[in-house]
Amino acid sequence: MRAVRRRMDQCRYGFIFRKVSARFDNGTLTLTGQVPSFYLKQNLQELLRDIPQVQQLVNSVDVVSSCGLSSVRP
Secondary structure (H helix, E strand, C coil): CHHHHHHHHHHCHHHHHHEEEEEECEEEEEEEECCCCHHHHHHHHHHCCCCCCEECCCEEEEECCHHHHHHHCC
């Protein structure tokens, strides 16, 4: 879905969101990848939640900081 990638690329954090992939299937937008903070993970979700075709948003983005702290699932 081009609208999703366009929003991610054109926002102020677009350079960070390049590490995020989006998959759209039957109204569900699934985000995967990595960002350096929970703030950016939430910002990404809010950026995309009002796209008309998106009925459900699944934010599976991992938070991985440069300090080595991580929310990456085992």
